[in-house]
Amino acid sequence: MNFxxxxxxSLGLCFLLLGAIWAFKSxxxxxxxxxxxxxxxxxxxFSAFEVAxxxxxxxxxxxxxxxxxDALDAVPMAFFAAxxxxxxxxxxKRDASGKALAGMLLLTAATQTTYAAANFAVLATGWWLTxxxxxxxxxxxxxxQKLAQGFLIASSIALTAAIAVLHHIEINEISHASSIAFGFxxxxxxxxxxxxxxxxxxxxxxxxxxxxxxxxxFNGHLGALLIARSETAAxxxxxxxxxxxxxxxxxxxxxxxxxxxFAEKKPRRMLGLLCLSQASFILAGIATASAExxxxxxxxxxxxxxxxxxxxxxxxxLEVRVSGSADPTAxxxxxxxxxxxxxxxxxxxxxLIGLPGTLGYCAEDLIFHGALENHTWxxxxxxxxxxxxxxxxxxxxxxxxxGVLPKHVIDIPDALPRERWPLAIIVVFLxxxxxxxxxxxxxxxxxxxxxxxxxxxxxxxxxxx
Amino acid sequence: MSLENLSLLLLATPGITxxxxxxxxxxxxxxxxxxxxRLTKGVYAFLTIIVGIIFWKMWxxxxxxxxxxxxxxxxxxxxxxxxxxxxxDRLSLPIVGIxxxxxxxxxxxxxxxxxxxxxxxxxxxxxxxxxxxxxxxFMADSLDLLLGGWEIVGITSVLxxxxxxxxxxxxxxxxxxxxxxxVADLFMLVGxxxxxxWFKTASWHGMFSGEWxxxxxxxxGAAATIVAVMLVFAASGKSAQGPFCGWLARAMEGPxxxxxxxxxxxxxxxxxxxxxxxxxxxxxxVIATGLVxxxxxxxxxxxxxxxxxxxxxxxxxxYAAQTQLGLIFVEIGLGWTTFAIIHLISHSVLRTLQxxxxxxxxxxxxxxxxxxxxxxxxxxxxxxxxxxxxxxxWLYRTALxxxxxxxxxxxxxxxxxxxxxxxxxxxxxxxxxS
Numbered sequence: 019m020n021f022x023x024x025x026x027x028s029l030g031l032c033f034l035l036l037g038a039i040w041a042f043k044s045x046x047x048x049x050x051x052x053x054x055x056x057x058x059x060x061x062x063x064f065s066a067f068e069v070a071x072x073x074x075x076x077x078x079x080x081x082x083x084x085x086x087x088d089a090l091d092a093v094p095m096a097f098f099a100a101x102x103x104x105x106x107x108x109x110x111k112r113d114a115s116g117k118a119l120a121g122m123l124l125l126t127a128a129t130q131t132t133y134a135a136a137n138f139a140v141l142a143t144g145w146w147l148t149x150x151x152x153x154x155x156x157x158x159x160x161x162x163q164k165l166a167q168g169f170l171i172a173s174s175i176a177l178t179a180a181i182a183v184l185h186h187i188e189i190n191e192i193s194h195a196s197s198i199a200f201g202f203x204x205x206x207x208x209x210x211x212x213x214x215x216x217x218x219x220x221x222x223x224x225x226x227x228x229x230x231x232x233x234x235x236f237n238g239h240l241g242a243l244l245i246a247r248s249e250t251a252a253x254x255x256x257x258x259x260x261x262x263x264x265x266x267x268x269x270x271x272x273x274x275x276x277x278x279x280f281a282e283k284k285p286r287r288m289l290g291l292l293c294l295s296q297a298s299f300i301l302a303g304i305a306t307a308s309a310e311x312x313x314x315x316x317x318x319x320x321x322x323x324x325x326x327x328x329x330x331x332x333x334x335x336l337e338v339r340v341s342g343s344a345d346p347t348a349x350x351x352x353x354x355x356x357x358x359x360x361x362x363x364x365x366x367x368x369x370l371i372g373l374p375g376t377l378g379y380c381a382e383d384l385i386f387h388g389a390l391e392n393h394t395w396x397x398x399x400x401x402x403x404x405x406x407x408x409x410x411x412x413x414x415x416x417x418x419x420x421g422v423l424p425k426h427v428i429d430i431p432d433a434l435p436r437e438r439w440p441l442a443i444i445v446v447f448l449x450x451x452x453x454x455x456x457x458x459x460x461x462x463x464x465x466x467x468x469x470x471x472x473x474x475x476x477x478x479x480x481x482x483x
Numbered sequence: 484m485s486l487e488n489l490s491l492l493l494l495a496t497p498g499i500t501x502x503x504x505x506x507x508x509x510x511x512x513x514x515x516x517x518x519x520x521r522l523t524k525g526v527y528a529f530l531t532i533i534v535g536i537i538f539w540k541m542w543x544x545x546x547x548x549x550x551x552x553x554x555x556x557x558x559x560x561x562x563x564x565x566x567x568x569x570x571x572d573r574l575s576l577p578i579v580g581i582x583x584x585x586x587x588x589x590x591x592x593x594x595x596x597x598x599x600x601x602x603x604x605x606x607x608x609x610x611x612x613x614x615x616x617x618x619x620x621f622m623a624d625s626l627d628l629l630l631g632g633w634e635i636v637g638i639t640s641v642l643x644x645x646x647x648x649x650x651x652x653x654x655x656x657x658x659x660x661x662x663x664x665x666v667a668d669l670f671m672l673v674g675x676x677x678x679x680x681w682f683k684t685a686s687w688h689g690m691f692s693g694e695w696x697x698x699x700x701x702x703x704g705a706a707a708t709i710v711a712v713m714l715v716f717a718a719s720g721k722s723a724q725g726p727f728c729g730w731l732a733r734a735m736e737g738p739x740x741x742x743x744x745x746x747x748x749x750x751x752x753x754x755x756x757x758x759x760x761x762x763x764x765x766x767x768x769v770i771a772t773g774l775v776x777x778x779x780x781x782x783x784x785x786x787x788x789x790x791x792x793x794x795x796x797x798x799x800x801x802y803a804a805q806t807q808l809g810l811i812f813v814e815i816g817l818g819w820t821t822f823a824i825i826h827l828i829s830h831s832v833l834r835t836l837q838x839x840x841x842x843x844x845x846x847x848x849x850x851x852x853x854x855x856x857x858x859x860x861x862x863x864x865x866x867x868x869x870x871x872x873x874x875x876x877w878l879y880r881t882a883l884x885x886x887x888x889x890x891x892x893x894x895x896x897x898x899x900x901x902x903x904x905x906x907x908x909x910x911x912x913x914x915x916x917s
Contacts, residue, residue, distance in 0.1 A: 218911035274907055281904035309561035353648055354601075358509060373638060374631030380558055380565075383627075386672075387563050390680045397680070401672045405665040412641070412661050420648040420657075435511075442509060449502075455558045463560075 022068055025081040027134045030061035030099065034127035038120040047116035048106065054123055055103040062099040062130070066092040074464035078136065086136040089464035090246055094239075095133045097320055101237060101327050102126040104440040105230050108331040110338040113230055121156030122231055129238040138181045141247070145206075145240060146174045151231065162219075162226035166235075169219040173209035176202050177244070197256040203248055204264050211241035211301065212294055213264075214271040221275075224290025229337075233330040236293060237323040242300045242315070246465070249304065250472040258307075258473075265305030269396050272298040272403040279410035284345050288414045289333055293326040295407050296370050302396060303385040304469070311388020312469050316462035317455075318381035321369060321448065325378065328366035328444040332359055335437060336418060339430040349421020358433040360419040362441040367411040369448035371404055377451030377458060486540055487551035490571050493533045493579070494622055498615040500526055504608055519607050520594040526611070527587030534580045537571060547694040548572035550624060563679075570624040570687060574695045574824070578621045578756055581828055585748040585835050586614045592839055593740040602646055606738065613639040617749050621756060625686035626675045626714075629757070633671060633721070636750050637664040643741035644734050653736035663730040667720020674713030681706040691763055696820055700763035711764045711771035714757060715778070722754030722808045725778035728785065729888040731805050735797040739842055742797060747834030751808055752827050758815045759823060765816070772816050779812025788882040791865075796841040804834050 037054020041047040065087045069077055074089035087095065106119060125148060132144030149170035152163055180202035183195050207213070212220030223232055245264065248257075275295040282288045300322060303315025336352060336359065337343050343350055353360040365376075372382035382404065390397030433441060451458045484492075500522070507514060514522075541549065549571045556564040571579065590610055597603050616639060619632025641664065645657030678685040682702050691698040702710065716726075723731035723746075734746055745751070758765060758775060765771045786806035793799035807830045814823040840847060852859050867875055881887070 215910045221911055274910075277900070277904050278907050278911075279904070280901050281908065310563045313560045349651070349654060351649060357605075361505075361509060368638065374634050379631070383565070384560055384563070386676055387679060390676050394680070397676055398673055401669055401676075405669050408665050409658070409662045412658055416645075416654050416658055420645055420654040421651060422649055438509070438511065445509070459558050459560065466560075 019083075020072065020075055020077050021080045021083075022065055022077045022087065024064070025079050026061040026065035026068070027079040027085040027087060027095075027130075028081040030058040030065070030095075031085075031127050031130060031134075033057040033061065034123050034130065038123040038127070041123060042116045042120040044116060047119045048109075048114050050116075051106045051114075051119040051123060052103070055099070055106050055126075058126070058130075059096070059099040059103050062092075062096040066096040070461075079134070084136050084140045085131075085134040087134060089468055090250070091133040091243070093461045093465075094243070094319065095130055097323060098126065098129055098133070098234075098238065101323055102234065104327060104444065105233055105331065107440045108335065108437055109230050110335055112338060113228065113334070117156050118158075118228070118231070121151035121154070122234060124151045124156070125231060125234050129234070129240065132238070132240050133243065138184065141244070142174065142177050142181055145177050145210075148235065148238065148240070149174065152235075157228035157231045160226050162222045163228075165219045166223045166227060169209050169212075169216070173206045176206035176209060180206065196254060197260065200248065200257040200260050203244060204260055207241035207244055207264065207301070208267060211239075211297070212271075213267045213298065213301070214274050217271055217275060217294055220294055221287060221290045224293070225284065225286045229286070229330050229334040233327045236297070236330075237327060239297065239300060239319050239323065242304060242319060245301065245304050246316075246469055249469045261305050261307070265302055265393065265396060268298045268301035268305060269399055269403075271295070272302060273399060273406075276403040276406035276410065279406065279413070283417070285333055285414050285417055286344060288410055288417075289329060292367075292370070292407050292410050292414070293322070293329070295403055296326070297322050299382065299385055299400060299403075302400060303388060306385070306388040306392055306396070307473050308388040308391040309466060309470055310384045310391065313459060313462060313466040314381050314384025314386075314388055316465055317377065317458055318385060320458065320462075321376075321378045321381050321451075324444050324447055325366045325370035328362060328441055329370065331437075332363045332366070332441070333418070335359070340424075340427055342424075342426075343418070346417060348424070349416060350418050350427070351421040351423035352427070352430070353419035354423050355427065355430045356419075356432045358438065359441075360415070362433065362445060363419065364415055365445045365448065366441075367415065369452070371408045371411055375452050376448045377455060378448065379452055380455040380459070486537060486546070486549045486571075489533055489537050489540075490549055490551045490569055490622065491553065493530060493537070493583075494569060494615070494618050496526060496530060496533075497611045497618065501608060501611040501615060504604075504611070508604065508608075514604060516594075516598070516603055519604060523590045523594070523607055523610070524587070527583060527590055530583040530614075531580075531587060534576070534583055538576060538580065541571075541576070565627055566625060566686065567628065568624040568686070569622040569628070571622060572695050574756075574759060575621045577824065577828060578752075579618060581831055582614070582617050582621065582749050585831060586610065586617075586744055588835065589740045589744040589748070589839070592743075593738075596740055596842075597738065600738075602738075606643070606646065606741070609639045609643055609741075610744070613643075613744070613750075617753070620753050624688070626671075626678060626690075627685050630668075630671055630675055633717075633753065634668060636753060637661075637668065637721075640664070640734070640741075640745050640750055643745065644737040646737050646741065650736075656733035656736045660730045660734050663727050664720060667717055667727050670713045670720065671717030674710050674717060677706070677713065678702075678710050681710070687760065690761070695760070696762075698763055700767045702764060703767065707764060708768040708770055711761065711768050712774060714761055715765070715771055715774050718754035718757045719778050719812075720754070721757070722751050722812070723805050724754065724782045724809060724812060728782050728805060728886070729892060731801045732793075732798050732885065735795075735801050739797070739838060742801075743835045743838035746801060747804060747838040748831045751804060752811075752831055755808060755811045755815065755823070755827055758812065759820065759827075762815065762818075762820060766818060776813050776816035779809040779816060781809075782806075783809025783813065785886045788878055789885050792879065792882040796844045797838070800834065800837055800841060804830070807834075 033054050040050040044050040069087045069092040076088040079085040128147035135141035152167050180199045183199035272295045275291045279291040300315045300319050303311045369376035369378040372378040553567040557567040616632045616635030623629035641657050641661040645653050647653045719725040720727040783806045786802045790802035
């Protein structure tokens with residue numbers, strides 16, 4: 019058993035939890051949240067470096083050995099810590115109360131617990147805890163949050179049931195029970211990710227819920243993590259058939275949500291459908307069971323997380339600046355007053371839908387190629403969803419930024435320095451990653467290999483040659 | 484400097500200019516008009532000199548083509564790799580040359596045309612990005628890389644159609660053009676993936692043997708026909724032909740210089756370039772060849788009809804351009820390669836001039852009118868006057884309705900798709916703030 023030289027994971031979690039308490043009680047909660055998020059980011063970045071140095075070996079936390087960092091989770095942990103810092107920095111004043119910031123830090127801590135889990139029990143604990151800030155109503159109260167809580171709890175119950183069944187196998191060695199457990203895992207993923215036909219709660223949360231915490235909840239991509247973790251353990255033939263079902267569900271979600279966008283006019287709902295559709299590509303890619311598709315999916319995970327956080331944050335800061343932008347009756351024409359926010363929005367959106375020159379292009383290229391290898395129809399259907407999403411992205415952009423500026427919008431500030439720098443970091447990541455994708459692919463290559471080994475793809479390749 | 488490095492420098496210069504200018508602006512910097520003007524003129528003069536040197540060196544050493552690579556590949560996963568190789572040969576070099584020259588002319592023209600326009604900086608930023616995308620299309624050594632440039636050209640085109648963002652029509656038309664582009668690009672995307680899937684290659688040297696124009700097709704069978712048909716539809720989308728013929732008139736909402744460079748000079752000819760590049764693949768399939776000729780001839784016929792009934796100069800020019808592009812498609816289908824290239828280049832140059840002069844067309848007309856002593860003879864009888872009156876009337880109505888393209892698309896595509904999208908809301912729970 020190899021250990022991290024310093025308990026980075028425990029320290030990161032401690033920083034987040036202490037930060038949550040400090041932010042909750044402090045008169046200057048943003049400062050407290052910033053300190054906590056920066057310290058946790060440093061911890062997770064160091065742990066990722068250490069994992070890379072150890073050639074992506076599995077390194078356990080020396081304090082709490084049920085936490086580990088490996089090829090699959092080290093990069094997402096550092097990435098999610100960075101997203102947390104970005105969201106806290108971008109949060110408008112009215113979303114940055116002590117309670118709300120504490121909630122965001124708690125949500126991050128729960129997500130990091132799920133990532134770092136060395137066994138299914140800890141993973142399920144983190145999974146349950148992600149719903150805690152919503153149950154405690156740390157982001158305010160509305161009906162959409164109750165719906166979200168219901169789905170989050172239902173998915174947690176499904177995951178707990180899967181673990182209970184797995185525990186039962188160890189005792190009685192019932193072979194078909196592993197398939198039942200995997201079935202429960204799939205249900206947990208479908209509920210959590212908001213896959214068709216259970217995607218409504220996610221769209222509803224986008225429409226009415228608190229956007230910035232939702233960005234963190236949505237971009238945990240815990241469903242993808244769970245499937246990737248399950249794939250690294252060897253799957254039986256029956257389980258692979260269940261995985262096929264998941265790939266179909268992801269594909270249908272991608273297609274239907276992209277199509278649904280055409281009938282919507284509210285920016286929040288359209289954004290929700292766009293993000294959900296593009297996020298479904300991650301699961302579709304992981305379920306392709308091909309090296310290209312899996313690597314593409316793991317990179318697309320980072321793209322969706324960065325780009326959708328940028329988009330969500332921009333929509334939120336515009337809502338705070340302009341009344342009535344949540345349900346505009348006409349185009350808002352905000353590009354005249356906020357050209358930089360318009361540009362950031364467009365770049366993030368185009369990266370999300372895979373414009374060449376951005377990291378999204380490389381990720382989607384790999385997913386499409388991977389899908390064509392094993393499921394030709396998925397490989398053909400996914401580009402259709404991308405095309406629809408691109409049209410919807412431009413529709414949102416047009417509604418928010420183009421057209422005649424309404425009379426009540428006399429003067430609004432463009433991107434403030436507090437907003438400009440985090441958004442610039444996201445844009446630089448998406449574009450620099452698109453120009454030099456090999457570096458980002460290298461971060462995710464080992465994780466992809468582990469999943470391939472779990473699926474037996476590497477042995478198939480060797481036998482094929 | 485070697486030819487390979489010169490080729491890479493040619494491609495990279497507009498891309499680097501775009502990225503540097505964007506970052507300066509995004510981080511709060513400001514580039515004044517005169518600096519932007521000098522930079523643009525300098526960049527295009529530099530690019531023209533590079534093209535001249537490449538042409539001279541290739542001619543001197545009797546080289547058929549230059550291949551240049553940036554590293555072994557852009558990225559590689561398992562057996563799939565994305566090579567970053569560019570190609571300059573007897574097909575791409577003239578088109579690259581005409582691209583940098585015409586983009587330079589349009590850039591120079593725009594300095595005065597857009598003087599003090601609030602979108603001055605934005606226009607030039609997009610012009611540099613467009614030049615990069617167009618050079619990528621013409622210099623790509625594979626369909627994968629061509630697709631990258633293809634999409635960059637598409638998005639810059641759409642952003643320039645919506646340039647006058649405070650007017651509702653440009654915004655609406657930009658969205659419609661983007662939707663058409665995306666649907667057409669789907670054919671390209673699927674074509675490229677199918678080429679990889681069935682033939683394990685999408686590079687020109689994998690698909691064809693030998694140097695252009697004497698290259699030979701390596702792909703055969705029904706799969707090759709499917710790939711060829713996909714690429715024909717993709718080319719039709721970019722060149723506003725066949726089922727995608729409706730967007731060109733809508734694209735005229737953009738500023739005149741962008742109409743000149745996109746819809747007169749370069750962008751619309753990218754489709755024809757693609758067909759020229761894959762010519763042996765097209766001619767290996769009767770279906771693909773027939774499709775190119777059919778699409779080209781029907782669009783040329785419709786374009787020439789509509790062109791005669793357009794009341795405004797730019798729309799009239801758009802349909803005239805569509806007609807000529809249709810004829811270029813037919814020439815490619817018939818295998819008249821050299822003729823098609825001459826037609827393509829001369830059409831680009833003429834149409835750029837016409838578009839750039841279109842804002843002063845009335846003044847030009849008055850000047851010619853005065854020079855002719857106040858009497859200009861009408862243009863005379865047209866061939867359609869030989870047709871029976873009833874058919875003439877029917878054609879006139881069709882031309883006035885622009886082939887009824889928009890109502891057909893609205894009724895049979897847009898309305899059912901939106902209705903289906905609305906129906907799918909039955910799977911969504913509705914709940915709001917309490």
